[in-house]
Amino acid sequence: MTSLFLGLKFLFIPNSKAGVSKIRQKLAVDHGAQICSAFGETSTTHVLVDTKVVLTANTEALIRTLKKLGLRDIAKTNVPVVGQEWLVQCVSKSELLPTANYTIDLARPSAKKRKVSSLRKAESRPIVDTTLEPGEKVLDSPNQTSVDVLNEMAEQHRINGEAYKVKAYRNAIDTLQRVSTPVTSYSQAIQLEGVGPAIAKKIEEISRTHHLRQLDVSKGSRHTQLMKLFKGIYGVGTVIAKKWIDEGMTSLDDIKNRTDLTDAQRLGLQYYDEWNERIPRSECTIHAEYVQYMLNRVDPLIEATIGGSYRRGAKTCGDIDFIVTKPDATMEALQADMDNLIDTIKQAGYLQCILHHHVKNKLLTGCSLPPLWNKKVDGQGEEWGKCRRVDFLLVPWKELGAAMIYFTGDDEFNKKLRYRAQKHGMVLNGTGLYKIVRDGSKERHELVESFDEKKIMSLLNVKWHEPEQRNTGVFDIAWNG
Ligand code: TTP
Numbered sequence: 001m002t003s004l005f006l007g008l009k010f011l012f013i014p015n016s017k018a019g020v021s022k023i024r025q026k027l028a029v030d031h032g033a034q035i036c037s038a039f040g041e042t043s044t045t046h047v048l049v050d051t052k053v054v055l056t057a058n059t060e061a062l063i064r065t066l067k068k069l070g071l072r073d074i075a076k077t078n079v080p081v082v083g084q085e086w087l088v089q090c091v092s093k094s095e096l097l098p099t100a101n102y103t104i105d106l107a108r109p110s111a112k113k114r115k116v117s118s119l120r121k122a123e124s125r126p127i128v129d130t131t132l133e134p135g136e137k138v139l140d141s142p143n144q145t146s147v148d149v150l151n152e153m154a155e156q157h158r159i160n161g162e163a164y165k166v167k168a169y170r171n172a173i174d175t176l177q178r179v180s181t182p183v184t185s186y187s188q189a190i191q192l193e194g195v196g197p198a199i200a201k202k203i204e205e206i207s208r209t210h211h212l213r214q215l216d217v218s219k220g221s222r223h224t225q226l227m228k229l230f231k232g233i234y235g236v237g238t239v240i241a242k243k244w245i246d247e248g249m250t251s252l253d254d255i256k257n258r259t260d261l262t263d264a265q266r267l268g269l270q271y272y273d274e275w276n277e278r279i280p281r282s283e284c285t286i287h288a289e290y291v292q293y294m295l296n297r298v299d300p301l302i303e304a305t306i307g308g309s310y311r312r313g314a315k316t317c318g319d320i321d322f323i324v325t326k327p328d329a330t331m332e333a334l335q336a337d338m339d340n341l342i343d344t345i346k347q348a349g350y351l352q353c354i355l356h357h358h359v360k361n362k363l364l365t366g367c368s369l370p371p372l373w374n375k376k377v378d379g380q381g382e383e384w385g386k387c388r389r390v391d392f393l394l395v396p397w398k399e400l401g402a403a404m405i406y407f408t409g410d411d412e413f414n415k416k417l418r419y420r421a422q423k424h425g426m427v428l429n430g431t432g433l434y435k436i437v438r439d440g441s442k443e444r445h446e447l448v449e450s451f452d453e454k455k456i457m458s459l460l461n462v463k464w465h466e467p468e469q470r471n472t473g474v475f476d477i478a479w480n481g
């Protein structure tokens, strides 16, 4: 119970007391609103339309319903007629949002009328380029604006921790990127695999206005801004960020004063700006040279390769993911080498902090290039470089191929490969590709391949993807070539 809607009087359309309408009416009442059953009965402050049930494209039918409920002159009323999404969003953000972005434009000619002109020119079916695999894109997509805006929406949902919505957007974007004809209407969009009614509507809005009202609302929302701010702290996820917002935290200073922060979160606050900045590719390359130089002091045979977005050709990277291995080395041998490396880079001043060391094959750190090496980044003054997030992943030699696939990503590409393995009765993880063998009720995994990256893809019946071709995710920022 809150007083969010105290003093407001809502008229629901449809005006029934069943299904979703009943739930939303209860939601409104729980937050202080009064429900009107007709327009004239009380001074209605908002008309809330279920846009999934009432086709807002048919404005005439909606106007007729409103008239029946007592709203005589639509043109003269100041009462906002909005989609019920407004109510849901207000409750979810715990604030009274402006209605402007949810207003149903009753002055717009109805779809029926518009249809007359569009009937002459029947809408074409969108054409999906079937030569492309999921994750691939048509060149010069006619739907690039929609893809970009939907990507931004997905990012908003990611910030808010709404994983199922992110997935829905990813699926829709994945298909839309493979469509070679313009998708401009709801009826075209809804035919596409992975596109549901909500996203189809958005595609139509973007195509019509080159804009999406809900995106502006989400970006402007205080809740989303705080989620972004708090999740920018290393070690803070959706659950903690939400908890802090609920507890009334509104700034990083508020967080600094908390006594319940983990060591990693304290470091996250200390390096907040540096760790939220993407690292130029050229700087990553110098880190690679430096780390290889230091590793050679420990053992000339150790190799450090950067995986992650760097290997996929990114111009900027969120962090530096080193894959560390040595011919014929076991995990134990690499761990001993790593202990030596830690001592060496600590003494040299490169290692600034350790975030996690308890996972046996991973060392997560913050590191800065020493002045002489930092100078190579831009040829400027001899200063210490910025503290960067640097991860070291220890990989036994025989698992190199599987580890390379895993740590190169991207995450979505990995998921697709794992799914492909499953369909072939196999399991793929960072240590190898395994066949699932059933012994009665028991199940065991039999190694098929772990060393050769190309062989793993071929065993999965997937054509060889160069690392640059593995950028399927929606949040990638800028890429070479
Ligand atoms: P990240 O460093 O998190 O991702 P990235 O390098 O692709 O992007 P960024 O520039 O933002 O650093 O992880 C490295 C790789 O590890 C990633 O490309 C794929 C793999 N990975 C997964 O498969 N699943 C996961 O959940 C994570 C975190 C990583």
Ligand code: MG
Pocket: 308, 309, 310, 317, 318, 319, 320, 321
């Ligand atoms: Mg990375």
